[in-house]
Structures are given as structure tokens and as C-alpha cells.
Amino acid sequence: MITLEIGGGLIALFIVLGILLIVALWYIGTMNTLRQLELKVHEAESGIDVALTKRFDMLSKMLETTKGYAKHEAETLEKVVKWRSGIPENATLKDKEEFLNQMNQVTSGIDVVVEQYPDLKANTVFLELQSAVANTEEHLQAARRLYNANVTRINHIIVTFPQSIVANAIHMEKKPYFEAEERKRQDVEFKF
Amino acid sequence: MINLQDKLNQFNQLKKKSERLVLIGGAIIAIGVIIILILAQQYNENAALIGFFVLVPGVIVAMVGGVEFSKLKKRFKVEVLSTFFQEAIPGTNYSPNAGLSQPEVYSTEFLKRADRFYSEDLLTGQLDDVEFRSSDVKLEERHVQHTRNGTRVYYVAYFVGRVFKFTFNKPFDGYLQVLESGSPLSNRGFKKVELESIDFNKKFRTFSTNELSAFYVLTPDIMEAIFELERRNPGRISLSFTGQELYIGINNNRDTFEIKMFTTIDQNMMEEFKRDLLVIKDFVHTLKLNTKIFKQI
Numbered sequence: 502m503i504t505l506e507i508g509g510g511l512i513a514l515f516i517v518l519g520i521l522l523i524v525a526l527w528y529i530g531t532m533n534t535l536r537q538l539e540l541k542v543h544e545a546e547s548g549i550d551v552a553l554t555k556r557f558d559m560l561s562k563m564l565e566t567t568k569g570y571a572k573h574e575a576e577t578l579e580k581v582v583k584w585r586s587g588i589p590e591n592a593t594l595k596d597k598e599e600f601l602n603q604m605n606q607v608t609s610g611i612d613v614v615v616e617q618y619p620d621l622k623a624n625t626v627f628l629e630l631q632s633a634v635a636n637t638e639e640h641l642q643a644a645r646r647l648y649n650a651n652v653t654r655i656n657h658i659i660v661t662f663p664q665s666i667v668a669n670a671i672h673m674e675k676k677p678y679f680e681a682e683e684r685k686r687q688d689v690e691f692k693f
Numbered sequence: 694m695i696n697l698q699d700k701l702n703q704f705n706q707l708k709k710k711s712e713r714l715v716l717i718g719g720a721i722i723a724i725g726v727i728i729i730l731i732l733a734q735q736y737n738e739n740a741a742l743i744g745f746f747v748l749v750p751g752v753i754v755a756m757v758g759g760v761e762f763s764k765l766k767k768r769f770k771v772e773v774l775s776t777f778f779q780e781a782i783p784g785t786n787y788s789p790n791a792g793l794s795q796p797e798v799y800s801t802e803f804l805k806r807a808d809r810f811y812s813e814d815l816l817t818g819q820l821d822d823v824e825f826r827s828s829d830v831k832l833e834e835r836h837v838q839h840t841r842n843g844t845r846v847y848y849v850a851y852f853v854g855r856v857f858k859f860t861f862n863k864p865f866d867g868y869l870q871v872l873e874s875g876s877p878l879s880n881r882g883f884k885k886v887e888l889e890s891i892d893f894n895k896k897f898r899t900f901s902t903n904e905l906s907a908f909y910v911l912t913p914d915i916m917e918a919i920f921e922l923e924r925r926n927p928g929r930i931s932l933s934f935t936g937q938e939l940y941i942g943i944n945n946n947r948d949t950f951e952i953k954m955f956t957t958i959d960q961n962m963m964e965e966f967k968r969d970l971l972v973i974k975d976f977v978h979t980l981k982l983n984t985k986i987f988k989q990i
Binding site: 643646647 | 887888889904905906908909912
């Protein structure tokens with residue numbers, strides 16, 4: 502009878518230990534998933550930085566070429582961009598969004614200048630740079646989508662119960678999306 | 694210059710001749726079988742042999758009809774379809790007896806090596822600066838079954854359909870595969886990519902060696918286009934971007950550009966052949982292979 506009681510107690514103990522082990526494994530697993538996803542979000546943000554830098558470089562070259570035809574206009578456009586030497590290391594995602602919007606403004610401004618200076622339109626170097634800028638825009642779009650897809654995945658886990666318990670415990674908060682407005686040429690008005 | 698309808702009439706007449714032979718042969722075989730059954734029942738097995746003397750000529754006549762039809766099929770492809778395809782997509786070369794080579798087919802990296810390989814109906818050409826090659830492909834796997842009576846070897850087809858190869862101007866950064874089922878057959882370090890479209894992820898499995906490149910190629914428009922292509926082309930569809938090439942495989946259990954016995958070659962059949970040809974144009978335009986994303990800048 503006594504043996505049976507001890508056996509029953511032991512079984513209960515093993516069940517509790519088993520449950521605790523499962524919970525611990527689940528906790529570690531969820532934590533690792535969150536950490537890995539956070540790393541992916543950071544990697545994707547680096548991808549955005551690379552694409553933004555590439556686009557900034559191409560736009561700078563375009564502005565240099567434009568100066569040969571429309572110096573005043575090109576200099577006015579240059580002033581639109583806040584960071585003249587690219588993205589600073591401590592820039593936040595909001596800063597980067599603003600930087601992108603400024604570059605969109607510059608690109609639209611260049612389009613307006615091109616309309617006014619047909620010679621510029623015929624410049625082969627300028628045309629090549631225009632294609633290169635379009636290409637960097639495609640890459641930026643891809644980087645933005647990759648970043649936002651990763652953010653969606655991690656945010657989904659962060660807000661879903663019971664994973665949200667782990668997220669709270671390791672102080673992981675919802676990640677912001679990289680919002681960027683599509684470049685709309687007709688919305689931009691420039692007074693050179 | 695004979696017009697298309699006259700040519701179709703001419704081939705229909707020749708086709709009828711071979712079909713008649715097959716029908717006559719079939720009828721003789723049937724009579725032979727009946728004689729065998731009756732004689733075997735009423736007399737003995739030796740008497741049934743008479744039926745065999747009727748049956749054998751029937752088999753020969755049917756076989757002659759079959760061979761005639763097979764020759765006609767080849768002639769039809771050379772004499773009618775080649776010109777017909779040239780008119781539908783100018784610059785298209787059609788070689789009915791050739792097909793994509795084995796290295797080309799296995800370069801898709803989603804089709805495994807076959808024990809038996811067949812390919813035919815090769816189409817080559819250029820469309821909006823995009824080079825294309827396509828052919829019917831049949832891949833078979835060897836199976837061995839050990840039984841009490843011995844060993845039986847048989848072949849099972851695991852891919853029957855078409856393989857397309859497009860070469861565009863811009864090298865693709867990394868490797869990308871979009872598959873309705875299965876996984877890439879290579880050790881390039883493919884990783885599964887989750888795109889932002891839940892529906893797309895449900896329908897297709899995306900693998901890439903470079904996640905960013907996958908997002909670069911698979912824009913929302915292209916994802917929608919792949920959905921459309923899948924809807925328009927029944928069967929399992931697979932896409933593989935490698936270097937400068939895009940490979941597409943459709944496993945639909947179909948043998949394209951074949952005339953059928955006892956079916957008249959008419960405008961409807963010709964339209965079907967045209968639709969099968971224009972799938973190439975559809976791929977180039979729907980997947981925007983002719984646009985700047987795939988062109989060198």
C-alpha cells in the first residue's frame with residue numbers, strides 16, 4: 502500500500518517535471534526564434550541602408566551631371582537632402598524614411614529639370630545614370646519588402662499569446678515598419 | 694502556294710487511309726478472336742489454330758496502319774506546323790525530332806536524373822530580345838520488383854510535360870526556385886523564403902540562395918503573374934532562376950503538338966497547337982522577362 506502511494510507520488514512528480522521541461526524547452530525555443538527573427542530584421546535593415554546609400558550615390562552623380570546644364574536648379578535640389586555624406590550610423594528608421602522621401606523629391610525634381618533642358622535628356626551619361634537610379638529604386642523596394650516581411654513575422658509572434666509572455670520577458674517590443682511613399686511626380690512642385 | 698485549309702484536307706485524307714487500315718486490321722483481329730473462341734469451345738484447341746491464321750494478318754494490317762499514321766504525324770509537324778509556328782511567332786524554329794538536351798533539363802535543378810530520357814518538339818527563337826528554347830520532356834524512373842516467378846523491371850514516368858528555357862540579358866544574383874511541390878535538387882545552400890503574400894506561400898514553395906534577390910525578382914506583380922500562369926496551365930509548375938537563365942517546367946501529363954487518330958485535323962486543333970506555342974509568349978510577357986528588371990543597364 503505504502504509502495505503504491507510512493508509510486509503515485511513519484512508519478513505525479515515526474516509529470517510535473519515533465520511539464521516543466523516541456524515549458525522550459527518551449528520557452529527556449531520561442532526565445533531563440535524571436536532572437537533569430539530579430540537578427541533577420543537587423544540584416545534586412547542593413548539591406549535598406551545599402552540600397553539607400555547606392556541610390557544616394559547615383560543621385561549625387563546625377564546632380565553633378567545636371568549641374569553642367571542647370572547649375573542653379575541642381576544646387577537647389579542638393580539642399581533638399583539633409584545628409585550630404587550619406588546615412589549616419591545612429592540614424593533611426595524614421596530618419597531613413599525621411600531620407601528616402603527627400604531623395605524621392607530630388608528624383609522628381611530632376612525629372613522636372615530634364616523637361617526644361619532637352620540637351621540633358623540627350624546626354625548618354627545622364628541616361629545611364631537615370632537607368633541606374635531606377636535600378637537602385639527596384640533594389641530598395643525589394644529591401645523594404647524583405648524588411649517589412651520580417652517585421653510582420655516577428656510582430657506576429659510578439660503579439661500572439663502565449664509567445665507574447667516570452668517576448669515580454671526578454672523585453673522585445675514590436676518592430677516598426679519601413680513606410681515609404683511611392684514617388685509621385687505630379688505631387689511635387691519646385692520653384693527654382 | 695497551298696493554303697492551310699487545303700493542306701489540312703490533304704492530311705485528313707492521308708490520315709483516313711491509315712485509320713482505315715487500323716480499323717480493317719482491328720475487325721480482322723476481332724473475327725479471328727471470335728473464331729478461336731467458337732472453335733475452341735465446339736471442337737478442340739487444334740481447330741482453334743484456324744482462328745490464328747485469321748488473326749495474324751489482322752495484326753499485320755493494323756500495324757501497317759499504325760506505322761503509316763506515325764509517319765504522317767512526323768510529316769504533319771514538318772510540313773504544316775513549322776510554317777504555322779513561324780507565322781505565329783516570327784523567327785521561331787521548330788524541330789519536331791529534336792529536344793532539349795539532358796544537361797539542359799537537369800540544369801533546372803528541380804528535375805531529378807532519369808533512367809529513361811525522352812525529348813522532342815524543340816522550339817527555339819527570340820522574342821523581345823529574350824532567347825527561348827522549349828520542348829516536350831518525358832522522364833522515367835526504373836523500378837525493379839522481385840517476385841516468386843522472377844524479377845520484373847518496369848519504368849514509371851514522373852515527369853511528362855514541357856520544359857522551357859529563357860535567357861535574358863541580366864545575370865541573376867544568386868539562385869531562386871519557385872516550386873508547387875518538392876525542393877531544389879542541388880547543394881547550393883538553398884533556403885526557404887517566406888514572401889509577404891500568404892496565398893503565394895500557401896501555393897508555392899520559394900527557395901533562394903539570396904533572400905534579397907528573391908524579393909527583387911518576386912515583386913507583387915510577378916507573384917500575381919505566377920498565380921495567373923499556374924491557373925492558365927494546369928499541372929505542376931516549377932520555376933528556376935539560375936545565372937542568366939529562367940527554366941520553367943510544367944508537369945501536366947501532356948504530349949503537345951500531336952495529331953490524334955480518329956480526330957479530324959481542323960481549325961480547332963490548329964488553334965490548340967497555337968495556344969500551346971503562345972505559352973512561350975505568355976511567359977515572356979506575363980513574367981516581364983522583356984522588361985528592364987532582366988535587362989542589362
